[in-house]
Amino acid sequence: MKPLRSLHFKTILASCSLGVSISGCGSHNTVLNTLQSQTVLTPASGDSITHKYPVLTSDELKKIRPNEDGEVPILEYHNVFLKSNSPYSRTVAGLKNDLNFLYKLNYRPISMRSYLDNRINIPAGKSPVILSFDDADASQFQYLPNGEISPNCAVGVLIAFHKLHPDWRLRGIFFVLPDNAFGRLDERSKKLNALLKMGFEIGNHTITHPQLSKLSSVRVQWELAQNVARIKVLAPKADDDVLALPYGVAPRNRKLALSGSWNGLKYHNRAVMLAGAQPAPAVIDKKFRAIAVPRVQPVPGKYGMVFWLKYMQEHPGMKYISDGNPKLTTIPKSCLHNINRKRLNGAKLRVY
Template sequence: MDKRVKATLVVLITCLLVAGILYAVIKTGPDPDISDNTTPTPGATSSVTPDPTLPAETPADTPEATEETTPEPVEERPGHLVRTDYENYQPNESGEIPIIMFHRFLEEYDGKDKEYTTTFREFEALLEDLYNRGFRLISMKDFIECNIDVPAGTMPMVFTFDDGTPGQFSLIEENGTLKVNPKSAVGILMAFNEKHPDFGLKGIFYVNMDIGDNTFKGAGTLKDRFEFLLEHGFELGTHTWGHINYKTQAKSAEDVINSLGKNQKAAYGILPDLEFYSLALPYGSLPQSDALKAYLREGTYEDIHYRHQSIMAVGSNPSKPSISPDYNPDYVPRIRSQGMEPVLQDLTWWLPKMTSDRMFVSDGDPSTIVVPEGRKDRVDTSKLNGKTLITY
């Protein structure tokens, strides 16, 4: 074949091959239905049948596809834990609850009332110690109702203050505004609660209304002082009119009724809805007859009816919870705080003995009562008041 003819054929064949390749590329280019954005069209379905032998694809990290897990424990609010892994921390809501009794607070010890005086420095140190040991404050009302709302694994405690002294609480005036005195038990508690909000800002103050404006003596009126305490979550109880010693001074029903009715009537004169629902017995004293003791619980003075849901003793040990078959609301034990001189069974004596295997250990949920299986007989189910009993 002529060389020129051969060269022409080669050129033609090459051109045909190139044209074929270009056509194939254009024909098989990117599918116009597929884009770089992988978000599927709403309502669209895939035409591809998945291979059942292959593992399912992991969904994209969208809110709908995140794995649903329940953290353990659950933190419902800062510092507050609810736990259901009972075997791990062993809650016992049939255990004992310490109720602490305070009297005088001073900057420096003055040599008086050695058993009943606490300095502010000692109180600050005590709060740190109690917090680190796992105690948390509850109100007297919550104690009575066993409405224990403290973090899981912690132990409830009640603070009580007798006599209404200014070291316990007083107000000062700054630039025309009434403020809590920082050199008072309440002032120290409020400052501590700012550092540890889960500790609780609770306590009940038992007052003698016959001393009038000398109650929490300081700035403001008695009404101002009572309102401040109540607005900040504290409570007020009765300590009798005249700080009566029931053992030696209560000779008749009238003596008992007057001591309590007068106190309640005076409270209504300050705040019309201030009902004293708890009584702290002066000196821990009781009338000598059962007939007179009944008037400690309730009675009527003139047109005033009083009724006490708890009657507090003086000293000496932690209390049974109110759901216990052994709980006696007519004589609830308290532990005195250590004064300038230690006393047998005061708080310092008790602290090493108040271990988690003895005390009320919370599960964090006030609507349940959780106890080990072997201690369910320590719960009076008639007192649960709608709460659920759980054993483990």
């Protein structure tokens, strides 16, 4: 599968280089220090909004310059090995470096659900990042013989980082192939349910990891509906309503990526993730298209993770910066024409 992915990724990069949409509707200063009084953490088990959130004063607005119409990097990981010479895998040390880099740049992880709901819940001045893991590779989640989670799998790395930095919550989405999830068949259900309990989410990545463009409509719907049916058995509480396209390749009838049915089994995906190669628009931005949400791969070079994180530092108007209040959507006046108000989803719009 690797050569195909590599080839396709090159295609994505090539097409991206022709048409990268560099947005940014405000001219912002570098993110300033977060006000300690704004720091609000939700319970690790979910993103339920139970706190009273402060509203920034006009002085705080000038300092923090929130932009909740800014873009959000959705990182796309695959394998996480101790050693690797493939650019499409990450080493354990590489993943740790990524987390440190993101943390220092004031990113904090959020759930896919809170992004799609327009309910991003991080302190004022911080920027959201979504970690996604495709393929349910064994290297993403392993138990040691003593029953503890291995510190050298992706989940173990995230747990260790959370212990060091409690304001880096356990958030991320695993796009799972249910028939070989994380290597051991007998541990699939235990691992999927453990992920949900920790605060992670589970998404659809089909059953057999095909190029959906090569399949009949019936077969496409079988792949997506069967994923939902099998995850339902293994982890009944999983939403499993976001799809990551294998190789980033859409079915010929693109709408089938969003919804369909097979033999009475229905599925509906709130969003469809691509394989590359740029940060995603805010859900309230008119550019947001649920059928094609871009992601960023932690690969070296142009349009990889470091490229984009540096680019967003140099173009801060492009970056999503939180106002610390998930019930309020705060944007600079220059972004107002970009807003799709239907997607505010009940949040109040504050323009400054």
